[in-house]
Amino acid sequence: MNSLDRRAFLKHAVLTSTMAAAAGVSINARGANERVVLGLMGLRGRGSFLAPLAATRDDVELRYLADPDTNFFEQRAGDIEKHTGKRPVCMQDFREMLDDPELDGILMATPDHWHALGTIWACQAGKDVYVEKPASHNIWEGQQMVKAARKYDRVVQMGTQNRSAEYCQKAYEYVHSKEFGDIHFVRVMNSKQHGNIGKKENTDVPPGVNYDIWLGPAPMRPFNENHFHYAWHWLWAYSGGDIINDGIHQIDIAHWLIDQPLPKAVCAAGGKHFFDDDQEAPDTHTVNWEFDRLTMVFEQTLWAPYMKKTPMEVRDLDLLPNWPFSGTRIEVYGTEQFMFLGRHGGGWEVFDKDGNSVRVEHGYFERSNKDHLGNFIDCIRSREKPRADIELGHRSTLLSHYGNIAYRTGRKLSIDPATEGFINDDEANGYVKRQYREPWVVPEEV
Structure with a gap:
């Protein structure tokens, strides 16, 4: 055509x-x-x-x-x-x-x-x-x-497949029950170990690849393996690092659980503390989102070998993760009870004021896919x-974008609920939209 x-x-x-x-x-x-x-x-x-x-x-x-x-x-x-x-x-x-x-x-x-x-x-x-x-x-x-x-x-x-996971649906119902109390704090974890992508020189485009189509809306640049399959996740031209790659799953669950609109403000910290390679996004990243009478925190380390995703043998069996070393867990703090929730199956567990386990729900990951x-x-x-309608998906993705923009600007940002951008901050608003490459332009009028 x-x-x-x-x-x-x-x-x-x-x-x-x-x-x-x-x-x-x-x-x-x-x-x-x-x-x-x-x-x-x-x-x-x-x-x-x-x-x-x-x-x-x-x-x-x-x-x-x-x-x-x-x-x-x-x-x-x-x-x-x-x-x-x-x-x-x-x-x-x-x-x-x-x-x-x-x-x-x-x-x-x-x-x-x-x-x-x-x-x-x-x-x-x-x-x-x-x-x-x-x-x-x-x-x-x-x-x-x-x-x-x-x-x-x-x-x-x-x-975001957890929207279709029965155990997550039950978690939503439980944290909004009288037994759990009011939620004022949530911690979202994204800690694991992933590889060093190294530093690579530009090369010729591989045979069989239409590089113009692959780049699409992104800027034209010489071909480089680290700007291609999978390594693109850690480069700003194509993505936003692991907060928006894997972390978005946990962020989406947490945003669903707290049942709140956009945050009022966001701040972030971190950096490339471990990897010496072509990655641009941080390998260590913390974000604080301020909602109405609630703070949500994101913590990411991509170099911690003891932090694991839910093991395969746990994901679809009646087992619970080892919570302190569950690298993709969510912690929900209620005024009466506390919940650990696992992303990749693993279910959830609730503790009372005395630290006693009072409720367990097992989860099954493959079924949710x-x-x-x-x-x-x-x-x-x-x-x-659908369960993860694009409007809900957009709202959760916004939290990841906010976390990245706060990290890149290096300061606390106030969020404008009318525009979904930032109040009185031209630099931050410069990240709201990219420059597009013809003819791969996202239209102003859809």
Whole structure:
């Protein structure tokens, strides 16, 4: 599809979607017995998990695979063909799949800098979207994603799978009970050990890679392995470090539990205290968010070998993590009781004023992955809002953005609830929106 054809298609798609939304009709609503047709954008990382989850469902046809790197086509397409007997169509530019009127939705597992533009284009084409966390690369992009979902009446779900975990739903109910008391403090942990990415020189673009598409909205620069697969997580041009990579999961759970709108203020500290490599984001990071009569704290260390994610043998069994060394736990402080909650399954445990364990709920992580995708597929049919609707996802992603911007400016910031930006701080507001590279521009008018 050339540039002119794409522009003509998207103009037609926007018109069609707008007319359908105005009439209260879904372009691609499916009957109860019809298979939902999906395409996957991004074949590495989370894409490698979403592909089999979708392809092995009897009510789904995974028809398309898209990635700027063709080197993964054979493996991913071959795996799906083994499961289903049908080989998906592979492409480097995901917009080609938007031509298919039978396509219901997009599973977006791209790097973060592609989330907003991909979601908005899909909404304009009348497609629903399951977008992996975080919602956006910056604050303004998240706002545009919410606008697009509402304007075109699209189901847009963010991939924070704990929203579909029964044990987390029960935790929400419990911390709002009389037994627990009022919540005034929450601690969110993101402590673990990850590798040094080293320092690498620029090289030629690998064969089979459309580097222009991979960069998309990000600035053009020479190819470098540390600005490519996975290492992009730690570079500001594409993401925001681990607070927005892994930490967003715990932050989303905590924000859900406290049931509050935006914080009033944020401050942060930290730095690259351990790694001597090409990473730009901090390996040690603390954030304080000030809500109404409540403080939430984020603590991150990416070099601590004794801090672990919930072990595999605990995630889906009736076991609890070793709480002091559970690196992705959440601590909720009530006036009557205290709760430890594990992110990767592991459940939760409540203690009374005397330190006695008074309530245990086990959690199952793998089930939440399946249920979260299932909730998205159910909502494609029902047209209801999903559990992690993009507006909720945007709000939780905002907390990560606030934490990064406070870290980068080095001062306490007051938050403007009307704009979601910052009060009387031009430098901080300079991080609200990025400069875009033509033609990969997130539109002002979605």
